[in-house]
Amino acid sequence: MLEITQIKTPAYALLSYIIRDPLSTECIVIDPGSGINSHISTDSMNIKEVINTHLHPDHTMGNHFFAGKIPIRAHPGDSGFAMRAVHFALSTIFNTKIPPKVSFDLNDGDQIHIGNTSIKVLHTPGHSPGSICLYWPGNLICGDTIFVGNIGRTDIPGGSFSLLSESIRKILTLPSETRIWPGHYYMEKYTSTLTEESSFLKSIINNR
Numbered sequence: 184m185l186e187i188t189q190i191k192t193p194a195y196a197l198l199s200y201i202i203r204d205p206l207s208t209e210c211i212v213i214d215p216g217s218g219i220n221s222h223i224s225t226d227s228m229n230i231k232e233v234i235n236t237h238l239h240p241d242h243t244m245g246n247h248f249f250a251g252k253i254p255i256r257a258h259p260g261d262s263g264f265a266m267r268a269v270h271f272a273l274s275t276i277f278n279t280k281i282p283p284k285v286s287f288d289l290n291d292g293d294q295i296h297i298g299n300t301s302i303k304v305l306h307t308p309g310h311s312p313g314s315i316c317l318y319w320p321g322n323l324i325c326g327d328t329i330f331v332g333n334i335g336r337t338d339i340p341g342g343s344f345s346l347l348s349e350s351i352r353k354i355l356t357l358p359s360e361t362r363i364w365p366g367h368y369y370m371e372k373y374t375s376t377l378t379e380e381s382s383f384l385k386s387i388i389n390n391r
Contacts, residue, residue, distance in 0.1 A: 185300050185319065187364065189373060192216030195241040196367045200324060204298030211297060212253075213317070213324055214366060215245025225252050231297065232256055235285065236326025236366060237311040243285075250283035258306060260313025261341075262287035289315060307354065309347020310335030316354065323363050329354065329380065330365040331372035334387055348388040355381060 190199040199219060203210035208229045212219065214236055223230070225248075232254045235243050238261040246255050262285075291306035295317070305316040307328040314335070317324040327335040328350055337344040359378045 185297060185322075187322065188222075189364070189368075190216065190219065190222050191368065192218060192241075196369055197241050198364070198366055198368055198373070199245070200364065202297060202302070202324075204300060207298035209297045211295065211302075212245075212249070214242040214326065215248065216241070217244040219245035220248045225249065232295070234289065234295070234315075234317070235261075236316070236324065236328075237261055237314040238285070239311065239327070242326070242366060246283050246285070255283060255285045256289050257285050257287055258289050258304075258313035258315045259287040260306065260308055261311055263312065287313070291315075305353065307347075307350035309337060309343050309345075309350045311339075311341045312343075314350070318357065318361075320358075321360065321362060323354065323357065323361050323377075325354075325363050326366045329363065329384065330367055330369055331363070331375040331380070332383060333369060334384070351384050351388050355384060 186203045186205055188201040197216045199216045200213040201210055209231050210229060211231055212233045215233060230253050233249050235257040238257060249255060289304050291304060293304040295302040300319055302317050302319045305318055307314050307316045310327045314326055314328055316326060316328055337347050357377060361377045363375050
């Protein structure tokens, strides 16, 4: 069973994640925030890769800590010129650093292996063109697609409510007992289940 560690970045109410297999000690880091270096060691931890659920700078500010050491991966939907230009500009403002290279090679249905567990990539555009969620039985890392009691913004460059609605419908086909792990802890809400969130999510996508 994979271990899930949530890491808070209070300035943005951001939740980063370390997903670790206790037997193999392999792990992945998801959406590293600016203070990620105080929670990990690239020398002593068996980090396979860093995954950005999307390229907004609050979710990528810790990428520079892994540059040249660990592969950093994302979905090609966020690799277009406009999205990369926005990411570059905001990253240099927020982080005063040029963002490191990201490999845009994660596609819908791809499998990420940690130990004996396979994590499935789900392309869930809407908050951004390349937004993804990561699913394995019982758990879904949501990025900014859905939160506890809320959904991701679509009033930003690359956002689309119609695409987000389709992504939410896709998520709602997962087993209802699936636990969701969002990209932000707004209102101090850190996790929930699809059972608890399904009524709200259905009302959002059916009433707009």
